[in-house]
Amino acid sequence: MSDTDGRTRRKRDRGARTPAPASPPPGRKPFPHRDLLGIEGLAAEEITFLLDTAEGYAGSARPAAGPRPLTGLTQINLFFEASTRTLMSFEIAGKRLGMDTVSFAVAASSIKKGETLLDTAQTLNAMRPDVLVVRHAHSGAVSLLAEKVHCAVINAGDGRHEHPTQALLDALTIRRRKGRLAGLTVAICGDITHSRVARSNIHLLAAMGARIRVVAPPTLLPRDCDRLGVEVHHHMRDGLADCDVVMMLRLQKERMQGAFVPSEREFYHFYGLTPDKLARARRDVLVMHPGPMNRGVEIATAVADDLAHSAIEEQVEMGVAVRMACLDVLTRHLRPDMAA
Ligand code: NCD
Numbered sequence: 001m002s003d004t005d006g007r008t009r010r011k012r013d014r015g016a017r018t019p020a021p022a023s024p025p026p027g028r029k030p031f032p033h034r035d036l037l038g039i040e041g042l043a044a045e046e047i048t049f050l051l052d053t054a055e056g057y058a059g060s061a062r063p064a065a066g067p068r069p070l071t072g073l074t075q076i077n078l079f080f081e082a083s084t085r086t087l088m089s090f091e092i093a094g095k096r097l098g099m100d101t102v103s104f105a106v107a108a109s110s111i112k113k114g115e116t117l118l119d120t121a122q123t124l125n126a127m128r129p130d131v132l133v134v135r136h137a138h139s140g141a142v143s144l145l146a147e148k149v150h151c152a153v154i155n156a157g158d159g160r161h162e163h164p165t166q167a168l169l170d171a172l173t174i175r176r177r178k179g180r181l182a183g184l185t186v187a188i189c190g191d192i193t194h195s196r197v198a199r200s201n202i203h204l205l206a207a208m209g210a211r212i213r214v215v216a217p218p219t220l221l222p223r224d225c226d227r228l229g230v231e232v233h234h235h236m237r238d239g240l241a242d243c244d245v246v247m248m249l250r251l252q253k254e255r256m257q258g259a260f261v262p263s264e265r266e267f268y269h270f271y272g273l274t275p276d277k278l279a280r281a282r283r284d285v286l287v288m289h290p291g292p293m294n295r296g297v298e299i300a301t302a303v304a305d306d307l308a309h310s311a312i313e314e315q316v317e318m319g320v321a322v323r324m325a326c327l328d329v330l331t332r333h334l335r336p337d338m339a340a
Contacts, residue, residue: 031329035146035153038162039203047171047207054172054325058318068098069338073130073331077103078120079156080136085291085316086156086165090133093323099131117141121148130331134158137254139196152330160194160255166290167200169322171208173315174245177286182209187239187281188230189215190249190271190298193222194256197290198249202228215239217271219260220251236271240280247288248273248299264297274300278309286311 030049039047075094079087087103094101104124115123117136124132131152134142139159146153157163175181186205192198192214205212212230214221225232233239240246251261261267278285287299287309295301304310332338 034330035155036164036326036330037143037146037153037155039164039167039200039207040162042203042207044207044209047168047204050168050322050325050329051172051175053329054168054318054322055176057324057328058172058176058321068096069335070094070327070331071098073099073334074128075099075101075131075133075327076124076127076129077101077133077156078106078124078135079104080106080134080141081157083135083156085319086135086163089316089319090154090156090165090323093320093327094131096320097324097327099327117145118148121145125149125151130334131327154326154330157196159196160199160252161196162200162203163196163290164200165319165322165326166197167204168326169315169318170197170201170247170288170290171204172318172322173288173311174286176318177311177314178244181205183211184244185211185213185242186245186247187213187215187233187243188247188249189236189239189273191220191251191260192216192225192249193220193260194252195249198247199228201247202230206230213239213243215271217261217267236273236277237280240277243281243285245286245288246273246278246281247290248293249290250292250294250298264294268297272296272298272300273303275302275306278303285309288312288315290315 031046077087077090091101091103125148129151131154132149133154133156134145135156136142136158139161142153142155142158155162155164171181174184178184188198188201198214202212206229213233214225214230215233215236217234221232251264251267273287278287287303289299289304289312291312293299293304295304304312
């Protein structure tokens with residue numbers, strides 16, 4: 001093992017276990033990217049840096065308290081797809097940091113009058129925002145838009161490709177509950193094929209040294225599963241055995257063309273997370289779901305509401321902290337006091 005590998009591994013372990021800020025090698029910025037378009041390609045140290053920064057905001061994000069370091073900066077939320085928690089939490093995050101936040105209602109905009117994505121990008125760019133948060137139904141649309149603007153762009157979910165802030169908030173939730181990410185066994189269950197949440201989580205958990213299982217019927221598993229370095233299971237019984245974390249996913253019907261499961265009833269029977277299936281996991285298993293939840297389809301109410309295991313509400317809370325961290329980190333070059 002080379003020195004570099006050794007250093008990476010030590011940092012990865014330390015970062016996964018403690019909330020202390022990660023320090024990059026001298027002269028290198030801890031997060032040297034203009035945008036956050038995906039988790040794929042981020043180094044473990046960069047992920048740890050975002051999580052550590054978010055940790056600093058978790059639990060203490062009171063709107064009235066503390067400084068507002070991003071006062072005077074503008075954040076535009078451009079959502080081409082429906083959203084409840086992601087949009088709200090980006091807006092709250094920006095406001096808590098003092099930003100001027102504007103959320104763009106696509107249904108009421110010129111986009112419905114035939115304007116192209118790139119024309120929209122140029123129009124928004126001319127308004128000189130500092131951060132653009134974008135959700136779009138097509139994989140790759142957010143990266144395309146990022147090429148046309150001069151500000152930081154955060155991907156809030158593009159098609160079935162990536163949803164980086166969801167994976168970060170999931171990681172922060174796990175790290176706070178379990179004290180680490182490295183070495184944990186995480187089962188991601190349900191509609192993997194259409195899920196950007198699954199994809200971002202797989203990249204993040206792999207980078208941080210967790211063991212990843214995907215549990216789904218063959219019709220809901222992407223063809224490139226092998227390339228993603230995950231263990232594949234078709235039965236909840238095997239997939240959940242002794243795992244530390246179970247992440248449940250909704251059937252993403254809006255991205256399906258045709259029927260991928262015979263019926264929701266049958267899907268629930270085989271893949272719905274019920275107390276008896278959960279009993280296969282470790283006694284201290286953590287149950288997660290990015291929302292929106294479909295009770296009685298991918299998860300039983302008894303499991304979703306069981307606070308001994310469910311971290312679903314905490315995920316939403318960590319979402320604000322993670323988004324504050326991302327807005328903070330991506331605007332540091334604009335704040336002379338923070339320029340690293
Ligand atoms: C997810 C999304 O939009 O990809 N939701 C979210 O951001 N909280 C998952 C989903 O819609 O099922």
